[in-house]
Amino acid sequence: MFCYQCEQTQHIDAVAGCHSLKGTCGKDAVTSDLQDILIHAVKGLAQVSHRARALGVTDAEVDDFIHHALFTTLTNVNFNPVRIELLIRQAVALRDGLGGKAAAMAPVAVPPGPARYEPPATHAEMLAEAASFGVRAGVETVGEDVIGLRVLVLYGMKGVAAYYHHATVLGFRDPAIDAGIARILSDLAGDPSDIAELLALALDTGTLNLKVMELLDAANTGTYGTPEPTVVRMTPVPGKAILVSGHDLGDLARILEQTRDTGILVYTHGELLPANAYPALKAHPHLAGNFGGAWQDQQSDFAAFPGPVVLTSNCLIEPQRSYKGRVFTAGPVGWPGVRHIDNGDFSPVIQAAKASPGFGQNVGGGGDGERTITIGFARDAVMGVAGTVIDAVKSGAIRRFFLIGGCDGAAPGRNYYTEVAEAAPADTVMLTLGCGKFRINDQDHGTIGGTADGIPRLLDLGQCNDAYSAIKIAMALADAFECGVNDLPLSLMVSWFEQKATAVLLTMLALGIKGIHLGPTLPAFLTPTLLAVLQERLDLRANGEAAADVARALGQAA
Amino acid sequence: MWPGRSDRRPDMNGANATVEFGVTLKTRDGRSVAFACGPEERMLDAAERQDLYPPAQCGEGSCGACLAYVVSGEVEREPSGPSALPDRERAKGGVLLCRCRPLSDVELSAPYDAAMIRFEPEPERDAVIEAIEVLSAPMRRLVLRLGPGRDGGTGVDFEPGQYLELTVPGTDLTRAYSIASTPNWDGRVELLIRLQPGGRFGTWLNETAAPGMRLVARGPRGAFVLRDRGLDPRWFVAGGSGLAPVLSMLRRMAEWGDPQPARLFYGTWRPDEQVCQDELTTLQSSLPGLEIVRTVANPGTEPGAEPNPSWAAGTGSVVNALSASLEAASRQGEPLPDIYVCGSSGMVEAIRAAAVKAGLPEDRVFHEQCGGAVG
Numbered sequence: 001m002f003c004y005q006c007e008q009t010q011h012i013d014a015v016a017g018c019h020s021l022k023g024t025c026g027k028d029a030v031t032s033d034l035q036d037i038l039i040h041a042v043k044g045l046a047q048v049s050h051r052a053r054a055l056g057v058t059d060a061e062v063d064d065f066i067h068h069a070l071f072t073t074l075t076n077v078n079f080n081p082v083r084i085e086l087l088i089r090q091a092v093a094l095r096d097g098l099g100g101k102a103a104a105m106a107p108v109a110v111p112p113g114p115a116r117y118e119p120p121a122t123h124a125e126m127l128a129e130a131a132s133f134g135v136r137a138g139v140e141t142v143g144e145d146v147i148g149l150r151v152l153v154l155y156g157m158k159g160v161a162a163y164y165h166h167a168t169v170l171g172f173r174d175p176a177i178d179a180g181i182a183r184i185l186s187d188l189a190g191d192p193s194d195i196a197e198l199l200a201l202a203l204d205t206g207t208l209n210l211k212v213m214e215l216l217d218a219a220n221t222g223t224y225g226t227p228e229p230t231v232v233r234m235t236p237v238p239g240k241a242i243l244v245s246g247h248d249l250g251d252l253a254r255i256l257e258q259t260r261d262t263g264i265l266v267y268t269h270g271e272l273l274p275a276n277a278y279p280a281l282k283a284h285p286h287l288a289g290n291f292g293g294a295w296q297d298q299q300s301d302f303a304a305f306p307g308p309v310v311l312t313s314n315c316l317i318e319p320q321r322s323y324k325g326r327v328f329t330a331g332p333v334g335w336p337g338v339r340h341i342d343n344g345d346f347s348p349v350i351q352a353a354k355a356s357p358g359f360g361q362n363v364g365g366g367g368d369g370e371r372t373i374t375i376g377f378a379r380d381a382v383m384g385v386a387g388t389v390i391d392a393v394k395s396g397a398i399r400r401f402f403l404i405g406g407c408d409g410a411a412p413g414r415n416y417y418t419e420v421a422e423a424a425p426a427d428t429v430m431l432t433l434g435c436g437k438f439r440i441n442d443q444d445h446g447t448i449g450g451t452a453d454g455i456p457r458l459l460d461l462g463q464c465n466d467a468y469s470a471i472k473i474a475m476a477l478a479d480a481f482e483c484g485v486n487d488l489p490l491s492l493m494v495s496w497f498e499q500k501a502t503a504v505l506l507t508m509l510a511l512g513i514k515g516i517h518l519g520p521t522l523p524a525f526l527t528p529t530l531l532a533v534l535q536e537r538l539d540l541r542a543n544g545e546a547a548a549d550v551a552r553a554l555g556q557a558a
Numbered sequence: 559m560w561p562g563r564s565d566r567r568p569d570m571n572g573a574n575a576t577v578e579f580g581v582t583l584k585t586r587d588g589r590s591v592a593f594a595c596g597p598e599e600r601m602l603d604a605a606e607r608q609d610l611y612p613p614a615q616c617g618e619g620s621c622g623a624c625l626a627y628v629v630s631g632e633v634e635r636e637p638s639g640p641s642a643l644p645d646r647e648r649a650k651g652g653v654l655l656c657r658c659r660p661l662s663d664v665e666l667s668a669p670y671d672a673a674m675i676r677f678e679p680e681p682e683r684d685a686v687i688e689a690i691e692v693l694s695a696p697m698r699r700l701v702l703r704l705g706p707g708r709d710g711g712t713g714v715d716f717e718p719g720q721y722l723e724l725t726v727p728g729t730d731l732t733r734a735y736s737i738a739s740t741p742n743w744d745g746r747v748e749l750l751i752r753l754q755p756g757g758r759f760g761t762w763l764n765e766t767a768a769p770g771m772r773l774v775a776r777g778p779r780g781a782f783v784l785r786d787r788g789l790d791p792r793w794f795v796a797g798g799s800g801l802a803p804v805l806s807m808l809r810r811m812a813e814w815g816d817p818q819p820a821r822l823f824y825g826t827w828r829p830d831e832q833v834c835q836d837e838l839t840t841l842q843s844s845l846p847g848l849e850i851v852r853t854v855a856n857p858g859t860e861p862g863a864e865p866n867p868s869w870a871a872g873t874g875s876v877v878n879a880l881s882a883s884l885e886a887a888s889r890q891g892e893p894l895p896d897i898y899v900c901g902s903s904g905m906v907e908a909i910r911a912a913a914v915k916a917g918l919p920e921d922r923v924f925h926e927q928c929g930g931a932v933g
Binding site: 030085086089320321337352355356 | 587588589673674675676677678706709710711712713715716717741743744745783784785786787788789790814816817818891892893894
């Protein structure tokens, strides 16, 4: 195996990347190799889809398969080699089916490369070919910069696929996005080696991702309403319970519907915390609040939770034996030996909840034990008080905004974001996005001006999936101040972990947003040359000392 | 997790002079756990003392469930049963953790994944007998309902292929039996038990046990579990009561809709020992493509056995049936299967030899001897 798509990839020898029996995320070499083959097969499907589309032949099943299959290869999503091998064979079958439909319209030459991939009959033979489909295949010929750019585009497309998947499962889709995905993957299948061409492809990926995030925003708010400031309980209450983790609002909604009037309480975990702010979701009285912290705490959170746990998307880490039997995966997620629900029927989860002990009467609810936080400051909530915010900036009451966005993780280097929050003075506002918020959202950061009805100093915008909300807020503020986004008193402190963050980074690049602090470490696949390009075009900054970075942002001496 | 090597210094009188060696156990999936072990301490005892519970059963060198392989370091082996640690395994560095002491720091490799290691004491639950069904002259189906677990939950969680250890309360009568049912939320457990002539548990089950009586159940145990590798076929070979873990595996494949083509080779001595026919028929309807090859070694020729007039399946050895199928698959260029085998030690060895002869790598044969040995 060789994989360096996430931030926690191994740096234990000369080659940065996981290339042993098992990756840092827990993915074994077999599954990783199969995912390389799946990417190859999906590129082949995209080649045919792109050409068929030119003939007016489209297939919604193919389009859905492409983003679903790519999503399975994200960090911490699917670790089950059986499911991946199935997807490889499905990709080839769909490709041939679509190719046949296209050929009925007009003669179509099968392009060279992945479109001609034929999987061997056996698992062993399939794996034996894996090395030739790895992300670094051909590096001796084309060099590190080309490989780095190819994977930048590929990983960005994985993020695009994940966001788009979340939108499509809510019934929102866009033929232009389907076409864009097929086109970029098809281009990538041709193994481009021209740096300028690859940079253009990276920008195209960022632009496509903006469109996808806009659609996802419309899907979430169109289906469940616009998030509104909401007090969320962070401590459990007595009763049978289900914990829902990941990002998928649709799965959470189905679970809430199916547990209605059963007496079972539903809690969110990790990146589903923001779901508590959606009107149509929080209308369910048995949505009891949130349990636990960010994804990297799941092994202790899940072990302590006295009921079943549903993982709806990334970020799954190896289930421990003590709770593995009550873990369920859904959608693109998978782990060997863990029950998977692929039809939206969560009755096995409900059965498990009834058989599990649930929270007892002496659980820390009520009285002094109750803990809450306020969330739900998405685009509309923030823009609803835009006048107040703008006045506060103009009067100097708000000196600067710090967007502390992205993923959390176990690495000590992520303490940087805690320290940024600590160093940010009282006349600054922190906007959080993604599960990095769990580092700082359990403290009282007060309000601007210290008044009870002042603007809270910490405003949570939502999931990493809600990055569009942050972009829209920035653009709206720029309009209000009649300046560019880069001229706003706004610092972007981005904590990246996986490929959705790569997609967002490409979107920011495409939008020309500059001065992003990216950490805790920079992507291993970015070569010095590529970093220099990003630094020149985007003023991309590596994390320094948190206090110094904050001081610099505020225009003070470090 | 490495606790490091600790050198406890002697006290003023020279008592408690103990040197502990470091033992690292690397699992099949690349994880490792470590514990300290004195030179006079058996490795299994030392691991459990430090809240590490690798797969193990008898603790007396008889079952082979705690097999591991020495990668580096020196150990002292105590005598063990020849089927628990065959010469072939010993030659590969095999040791039984329950019959082995370290003479230096030691690195071991384990033939199972890290998930099979527990980090807390084995669950022990009350088990009420719900039913005892006569399946054949020597075979019984024992259905138990487990009481609430340590956390108060009613479900029973295990990996298909694992077994439970049962104790008759107030006695020293303890036996281990593979589970034939699948994990569930109501605590129901089904076991297939072969009555051994003069066997204490079988005698108790036959003469004393009745619905409503209580047992103590410990477990689950064992590392004979399904491997989610890929789409290659899964072939199962069951000899006699070795059907139980295989039935559990097939039932889970059906419940979860596993896509691998499955084939069961079920061998007994006599036709009337072929039990669970209704269950196997049901499985064929819920696991499309499941092929069942039934063989009997001596159809109706055993003293006292009536020939089964409806018997229409193969006669002879289940090993021969498997060999013929492997040869046919090779000849036709079909993918060779992963093989899961549970039966007597002789049958397991013969199946393994047949598989290797057919070109299957040895690490694709997963086996358990009836009685709990795991390789």
